[in-house]
Amino acid sequence: MKPTRFETAIALIDKANSEDINTYTLAGIDYPKELLYSQRMTRKLLQFNPDASKALQIAARAQHICRWKIARGEYPMDRVGYLKWRETLKKMHADLTADILKQVGYDDEFVDRIRKIILKKLIKKNEESQALEDTICLVFLDYYFEEFAAKHPDEKVIDILQKTWIKMSDEGQQEALKLKFSEKSLALVKQALA
Structure with a gap:
């Protein structure tokens, strides 16, 4: 059976995150850090919100996609530098995810919805x-x-x-x-x- 667009998108996000050079050791096994994080995001989202939309599930899985590519040290080590780093990361996460979603055939409206979730636009207003x-x-x-x-x-x-x-x-x-x-x-x- 051919995988769905959703399954393909998740697999491509995981593939990107599996390239993380940083590892996290759990029960004696080293995992690519952001791959483990993204899987934990999915698990926690579905425990907390079992009816989460496909858009929200993709956003959660991609929330830290390729995070290691922009190091914290590239920005001043103060509050302003930290916030600038975080904003740059969010934009990168949204852009990389949008590229994957377009690649698997999602329309612009769906892609834009996920971009807004990842960028956390209107956080207290957007469910x-x-x-x-x-x-x-x-x-x-x-x-x-x-x-x-x-x-x-x-x-x-x-x-x-x-x-x-x-x-x-x-x-x-x-x-x-x-x-x-x-x-x-x-x-x-x-x-x-x-």
Whole structure:
């Protein structure tokens, strides 16, 4: 049976992400970092939002596509440099995804919809952009938070938690509270939300 356009698009996103030079070790196995991240995005999105549209599923899978190609060090190591880096990345992610979608035959309207989701346009007004933001936050909290918290002072961790919380919808926040945290992390979460 011939794969659908959707399946082909996901496979091409995965192929691009499998070229990541950075690895993430899980249970003794090295994975291309962004490939693992994108698969976690899909898993978390479908747990949180089982009826997610195909557009939202593609946006979630491609949210960090080829992220390693623009290094953080290419921008000044301050807040302004960080924000500029993030904006440049979002545009690259949207452009690469649009190219893949056109390649597999999606029309401009569908491609544009996914671009807007990845660029997180009108985040609190566009349901799909908000669902993507919630998924990003949930993936961070579920898979990467403990590691992040271990490397940074508590004040910074609390600040990041507060910034993460503000970006989420009420549903996303409720979902986050169901995650399993270590005792130390849970204490930091409670401090951040106090």
